[in-house]
Amino acid sequence: MISDDSIMAGGMDLPRTMRENAGMSCTVSPATVSSTEANRPAADLPHLWLPYTQMQTAPFPVEAVRTSGSRITLADGRELVDGVAAWWTACHGYSHPHIQQALIQQASMMPHVMFGGMVHEPARRLAARLAELLPGDLERTFFTDSGSVAMEVAVKMAVQYHINRGTEGRTKMLSFRGGYHGDTLGMMSICDPEEGMHSLFAGVLPKQVLADLPVDDASIARLEALLEKEGHTIAAIVTEPLVQGAGGMLFHSPEVLRRLRELCDRFGLLLILDEIFTGFGRTGTMFACEQANIVPDIVALSKALTGGTMALAATVARKSVFEAFLSTEGGKALMHGPTFMANPLACAVANASLDLFEQEPRLEQVARISDQLRRELEPCRTIPGVKDVRVLGAIGVVELEKIENPDVLRRAFVTHGTWIRPFRNIVYLTPAFTITPEDLSHLTSSIVTVLRDNA
Structure with a gap:
């Protein structure tokens, strides 16, 4: 409280x-x-x-x-x-005093502990609350410590999802011009070529598939033709919902997200939404995907997750994605584990941030700010x-x-x-x-x- x-x-x-x-x-x-x-x-x-x-x-x-x-x-x-x-x-x-109080209290109890073979209450509580807040059956959270790494995990999940299910050759991501998903080497490859410095790092970055956002009939037709030709090589479509932030604060309508969801379903692809910027109220709803009434297969969260107080990120997957990793074969497990993942201080602060969304009128404040802007x-x-x-x-x-x-x-x-x-x-x-x-x-x-x- x-x-x-x-x-x-x-x-x-x-x-x-x-x-x-x-x-x-x-x-x-x-x-x-x-x-x-x-x-x-x-x-x-x-x-x-x-x-x-x-x-x-x-x-x-x-x-x-x-x-x-x-x-x-x-x-x-x-x-x-x-x-x-x-x-x-x-x-x-x-x-904010409530966040400061949570940080001080957690620091006095347990500032950090490894998250391998061991869990703790701040992480368990935070994951449960995210599952409650997110739409549909987005219910399995993998914690990391930055947005870029959360997206790296999302991409690894998508590729291995298809491998674990026996689908061969789906190793590429389809992303969009104007998009930005982080500065780590893997994420640079799915950013806009200028934003991702593709020329400077030519020969180093993995080859992905780049398209225009399907904002009109012509771009929709081009995207469909591209998927007909290369869809069998693509594991997931990746995009920022409603706003391409670092690409220039470029807005698009919720209808674009609905089209992408339909195309993913038609071609057997996963839909990854990068809500690192848009998540937690920035666009007027708790998550931008709510405005399109769709459920992505994987969503990445960070930035406002802790109210800007500590480094923490989360990659949240639907039940069907998580279940593709369940097996008696150890090699089908998700092999990723940042040293500071699910840091108790960061998780406690994130829980305090969610308290504030529940108990103070944040979305009403966003609406007021929007009108004034x-x-x-x-x-x-x-x-x-x-x-x-x-x-x-x-x-x-x-x-x-x-x-x-x-x-x-x-x-x-x-x-x-x-x-x-x-x-x-x-x-x-x-x-x-x-x-x-x-x-x-x-x-x-x-x-x-x-x-x-x-x-």
Whole structure:
């Protein structure tokens, strides 16, 4: 249960986290960036190697020292409103007291234990709750420690499913342009060729099957023809439901998922849904696949699984998939086992996160955020260079014709007291579901102002 202290809403002497989770606003002052900081390259940072960063040309990173609610406090005292919720994970905001309490309690009992030949209550409880939440008979959970590895496990499950059932030759995945499923080597092969760096790693990546999402009659016909020709070599179709996130926040309708489910059934393929970004309320329902009223054969979950507090992921399979691995032959078992799988701390935190979904109005908050994003990002349509404005759940996207230098925009957003990270040709928001209307307005007004100033 959530303690009274974690939901009380009285008095401005409460910590900011509690005020924000209770819907009480906090002010934020614009930040300034020193010329020294702006002119230093990231390579001047000793010892560390940053992700997705050309260290020689990228600006020196800011340093965070504290988080609370939707705020990040920097080492120099500046405070930023976070518009991306720590890469789409911190759905309850930072440092939620109920999650902190669960972490402290579990750490005092059992911070870690191996998960081979031994189980523990936090994992058993979490797996049972996921089975209850997910649609259909998605009931068997394999825990890992990152979204990319959860997808690796999903692919291994799909290939071995066919092998165990005696179906020869089904070793490839069919995935889609614009898709992203992780940075590990296997997952790069099923990402969009640009996102997955197929040219750079040519000759190393396994050969897969790539197609366009079936969004219209022409693409449906092409996909059907491809499956008629190569379907006997394909183990599963893999996609992100409703939103291709890292591919550019590209939205598609639930009908696309229904078509894919029908094609998988017709051609004897498994359907793998990558709900690492979309799972746990981001699109307006607990899981994006609910909007299509379909059940995938395997689903991968991570990011908001622990409310953005700890690394944890889950690959959840239907009963029929799990049963294909049951045998007196040891070689038919699923041979995978990360050292830190089902870490008790992470499982306890994930259970606390699910408590919050049950006891606080998260999906109603997502609906409110969605309405506010639509209203407040609409003025961007009149800005020169803006190509599209779109919103789905708690995802708001401003697509531009092009962004010449994302770092210029990123620095401008920091100057406005916000943490917004443009990439490709988009500026987007994926805020915490607990963000106050005032803080969300600060984010949206910053986008309008910065884009106008740089048009």
